[in-house]
Amino acid sequence: MERNELKEQELLDQALSFIENKQYTLLKNYLADQNPADIAAIMEEVEDKDIPIIFRILPKDEAAETFSYMESETQRKLIVAFSDKELREVLDDLYLDDTVDMIEEMPANVVAKILRNTDIQTRKNINELLKYPDDSAGSLMTIEYVYFNRDMTISEALDRIRSVGVVKETIYTCYVTQNRKLVGVVSVLQLLTADPQTKIEEIMDSNVIYVHTDDDQEYVAKQIQKYDFLALPVVDKEDRLVGIITVDDVIDVIHEELTEDVSKMAGITPNENSYFNTSVFQHAKSRIGWLLFLMLSATLTGMVINHYEHLLVTVPLLYSFVPMLTGTGGNSGSQAATLIIRGLSMDEIQLKDIFKVMFKEFRIALLVSSVLAVVNGARIAIVYWNNDQGVNSILLGLAIAISIVFVIVLAKTVGCVLPMIAKKIHLDPAIMAAPLISTIVDACAVLIYCNVCIIMFDNLL
């Protein structure tokens, strides 16, 4: 971590000083040794006017790759500054999935400039890829892959890799097709270690794991992860091979999906842009929905309190324990919810396990709540030993203790059941998030507490 930032800082400072002093030859040699990802990071930091200057002194073969690592905003600035010739050179070296991702981020006029500088075939492919729904395997895949016929020999296969390899996103997993249908898969390791005269079909694995263009990217990620693949083939409805998805794209998907879950669980509408790239208005928009809903639901708790007003007016002291009870309830509930949501999304927990889960949470709740009940009950019995409201502090401690047990058991149950119900009715479990659970538990907690008090302090009422 620290070292990471440190290294980047050095890189950046060095580069910036070259730029300031217009030492472009030094900068050129310096950047030639750097990794494109690092150069892209530098591009994010320099002044707009310098972006094209730096880009133009990059070695041709590194320019396009560097470009693919840049933030879309920086890419836009460059494209605007590019001559058509420069743009064409970059586009020719970009993988199609990167081009498409870029186009999706660009304003219309920039898109026009991009399309104007791509040949008909590429434009056709781009439009194909743009058709796939967001988050689908189709929108994630690239069409730059290596494929063989089953009757090719290994040496022929290796020759093909040599001739086309450099422009393919990965060559290490190659696919075998027969009239465009996917029939097998071979790894470069197999090609290297078998006899050059062997036919592909003799060494290929014909039990191919693949996904369909309309499969969700989360499913794709799970497959790559389960089988430890470097790439996964994508087929259309007629089982024809149309593209591949590489492991590096999947890592981004995993991050995106998990960030989405985390946002939903905090009652925020997920948003693909980074924190700073999201406008104040956008942020407000993505947060206000849930807040509004939860605020109004919270008035439910208010009504419960109104209903027991007499109790709280006669013995106001009782009132001061409500926040502690609702807080504890809400927290226990969201603990359960979080673990269940996580378990569901990792496929560790299945819907059929619901009673197993409920029983487990029930026992956890008993264990946790009894400890909390004893600690807090005792504390209260002592602290309020002689209070001005004639409340027997032992009874008070007992009332709190009993309420804590009931509240936590209820909270844990709600916390584990709601996400599973959500999944059952094909909602995203993550929306049954901490805030919602707390709001529901709050009202119940007050209800439980007030009734316990009424039973135990009827002499005072």
Added chain:
Amino acid sequence: MERNELKEQELLDQALSFIENKQYTLLKNYLADQNPADIAAIMEEVEDKDIPIIFRILPKDEAAETFSYMESETQRKLIVAFSDKELREVLDDLYLDDTVDMIEEMPANVVAKILRNTDIQTRKNINELLKYPDDSAGSLMTIEYVYFNRDMTISEALDRIRSVGVVKETIYTCYVTQNRKLVGVVSVLQLLTADPQTKIEEIMDSNVIYVHTDDDQEYVAKQIQKYDFLALPVVDKEDRLVGIITVDDVIDVIHEELTEDVSKMAGITPNENSYFNTSVFQHAKSRIGWLLFLMLSATLTGMVINHYEHLLVTVPLLYSFVPMLTGTGGNSGSQAATLIIRGLSMDEIQLKDIFKVMFKEFRIALLVSSVLAVVNGARIAIVYWNNDQGVNSILLGLAIAISIVFVIVLAKTVGCVLPMIAKKIHLDPAIMAAPLISTIVDACAVLIYCNVCIIMFDNLL
């Protein structure tokens, strides 16, 4: 998702029926076509007595790989059932990092049996790897990698891959060493596309990105992700190449780290086991700490309420709005906290940005709160138009509206500042989680609200 489970279900049912009917030849042929990961999944479902039977009919070359995909509990059952010869066969084919991961999960007697069946050299290597701290690059790496000398020719390099490739975890990225020091990296693509007589040093990239054995696994994951690598070399303190980390291990790390964050943010002590593999007692233990702490902190809010008792006794109605205010405050606070924690862990937000963040959150808070204030203020002004407690409902609505604005602005500020402070003092920002923020905000919310009321309703008090 659905299809995923479906396919697995079919697989499983088919396999189970073969086992029931003791049709082992059919089962053998059936499994021969399946992917090891799928076979491992089947192993998890069958009865204990069948596990060794099934394992023994697996094709030799698939057995070890299947083994590496199994849950450690199933692995244990197998090892216990294994003859020393069988165990040796499996261990020989396992990658060392998998063996070490396994050993870390096993009870002493099983570990003994494993070590008894490994040759001295392997045992030495295992002990080396076991020495590295958990979550370090050293504990994540494998020592099965391909390395060349800089003066080898490409054809010599390819020959080496052919001879040793199959037992290495990846051959697609190879490393160049000079007296064990890491001096360069070459990809198989480069080897295949360059002239066989070229010397390695002519095509190798000498600007190698690497990590140290003691680097944190999170840093490793970030590097692989940043550079889209398939593997990352690991060097010791003397910069000698000691191992590599492959992308598939990193995907697991990313999941682990994010799950950890999510747990912490819900006030749960992270735990590496899955939900069901964690005992009720363990679950309780990992949840009770925070609950206890938060429960006691929540009494702070109680004290505030006590302090304003007179206010709430004279106008009990005012009281019923407290849960709504604390709830809204807590939720707005955790929204901010969640986004900041996420941004920090993705390096999108740096500590130096703190004022930028605060200003942004301030504007968001104003926008969000004014909407909520208007909606709820108006609602209250109308609903409580004539109430029995002589409260002017317009004033009441106004009081609530004003309080909402103050509470949300405060909550967002607390929510974004606390995680950054945590990071600054080298705590994990994720512990400044929703529950803690809510608890803090609760007390402040009541304080703000009561004072607003006192100012606005002094005529009633």
